[in-house]
Amino acid sequence: MSSTKKPKQATRADVAKMAGVSESTVSYALTGVRPISDETRERIEEAMKTLGYVPNAMAQALASKKSGLLALLFPVGERGFDETDFEYVEAATAAAAEDGYQLLLWPNAVEDVASLRKIVAQGLVEGVLLMEVRAQDPRVEVLRDSGTPFCLIGRTDDSQDLTFVDADFSQWGPMALHHLLDLGHTNIGVISMSSDLLEAGYGPGVRTEKPLLDLAKRLGITITIKHAKATIRAGREAFEELTAEQPDITALIGFNEPALIGALEVAGARGINIPEDLSMLSFGISDEAENMTVPAQTTIGVDGRELGRMAAQYLVARLNGDKKSVLQYLTQPQFVDRGSTGLAPLGQK
């Protein structure tokens, strides 16, 4: 019967005693800060193995002032996690691990500044990764004057002094318009994210729409935007409203994955063929989401893995004392043609 008693973790003292050396020698064998003879090292390592010794994380952290922990502030009660989020969480975790750091997802509401302040003050984590950053984000201020290194995934309006990685959303609209204009589309509908998110200053929404609208005006393209919540149902309604208002649109840009699926459903039910009758182009759909829409969507998006990896690396750079250099990174949009766009049906050549 395997008793589930508390198997008291062996300590450095135990290892030292068993190996017949002093405690500091054990330390140096572990860290390599000072040379140790191969002979002694072997004895120590054997003792560690038979005792199942693992250094106590908290004692290590206390003594060295380095916990090896990074926090990824994990938004709760918000827009849910989509595939892209997953991608960069995974990539950031892996990148942090490569540098010897553990990345923890710390559930925390965006508004809960008090908890955040306590988290960084109690010194458990060495650095913080912030996602779902808003245009004006109260958390940034807290982090800034806490002295804790941090890196944003996204950015605030006023971020020239900050460390961040973000997608270059300003290019998404123009890139999409040029592509569609080349195909002859001059009347384009957009199904974007909910107005709530925009008003809260959600970066991807804010930064994308304006350049898109500005360029459309310059190019003489008619744009009609519908904002929808991130549900299939909302997407259906948005598509119906959109086509009712503007029956002549020949192309649709989607920036809201669930809503896009809803739009596709309605289009399918109406016998609208894609791309023959209607071109479709989606923002921000990840590779994993490719199978989530039928037909697959031609996409302008971001490499989530790249973002996550860069974020972790920037943060680690700050931890390693790089206080001076500007660490800011904007990923170029990725255009993936999956055949959901084609020549405009009226063929104005």
Add this chain to the structure above:
Amino acid sequence: MSSTKKPKQATRADVAKMAGVSESTVSYALTGVRPISDETRERIEEAMKTLGYVPNAMAQALASKKSGLLALLFPVGERGFDETDFEYVEAATAAAAEDGYQLLLWPNAVEDVASLRKIVAQGLVEGVLLMEVRAQDPRVEVLRDSGTPFCLIGRTDDSQDLTFVDADFSQWGPMALHHLLDLGHTNIGVISMSSDLLEAGYGPGVRTEKPLLDLAKRLGITITIKHAKATIRAGREAFEELTAEQPDITALIGFNEPALIGALEVAGARGINIPEDLSMLSFGISDEAENMTVPAQTTIGVDGRELGRMAAQYLVARLNGDKKSVLQYLTQPQFVDRGSTGLAPLGQK
């Protein structure tokens, strides 16, 4: 210019000095373990406030052997997070917070037993919550003989000695069958999750299918199961195969949200009306997902919040020294009628 210098955190010594008391007095003022005069307490609290004192988490943990941290092992490289997962993560976080614990999501692959062993050995977390539990899960053994208290969300095949919360999946199939049989359905299709998950021993799949098939045989109901990956595309294909093989099915049970959406799309395109031509019933769709399907689905599922809350509470109970009592909880299935089932079309009355 707000300098971003390291504002060295005040320590207990600083507070003691400013308040003119000993360090231990500061401690007792904080913990209340021993009485402190109101007068001194006020001086101390004022000092703490002006110094911005927050106890150092690692020192506290080291001295008290209590870190106040719980880990929720967060599966990476797996089936993604769905809405229900979110629900119980959120609920568990909240429940843990109520008992004074922080719940961290610790990204960790299910197979990465070595990391897990290190995590619990280094003593950073006091307890562990395990999700995505498999029928045979190597992590359980590691936790068991590490002595770290843990609680499963889900269970293994051999879990009579373990602490867990889980949905009572064995009831889902029978409940669904009785409901459908009452409506006159005797030929039922099922679109379930991918075979990969089942073979890996993914509990919800395994525990649901057998009772469903057994009861169907007893009742003389024809069941045809298709396994599909969790994508809309796979759901479309599954539905097409299913209806090709069994053109006479009058009801469809879905246990795979994305695939279900795909099935709905195909059904819609074929002009199949729900529930007039085909009844549909879904397993495990959460309230949040209600808007993700059109029409909304009649559902047999689980209250994710309840699960998460119970899991956290059970774990905390173990931490508080409750070693003896059996802490195991199976949630009753929740039936929510959203009108997607109706009388079988052939009307065998």
Add this chain to the structure above:
DNA sequence: GGACAATGTCGACACGCGTCGACTACTTAT
């Protein structure tokens, strides 16, 4: 032969906190 550096090891202390034992100044029961 001695000066010097490099190698290998030990002891002592600090990190910031929890907590035990002891001590003082009272209060209450005897």
Add this chain to the structure above:
DNA sequence: ATAAGTAGTCGACGCGTGTCGACATTGTCC
């Protein structure tokens, strides 16, 4: 008046590490 508490406080120590200074040993270069 004495014993027996109780409230309030202090000093010392321990938690398990990292790391600095000191020391002994060995090798190297003139």
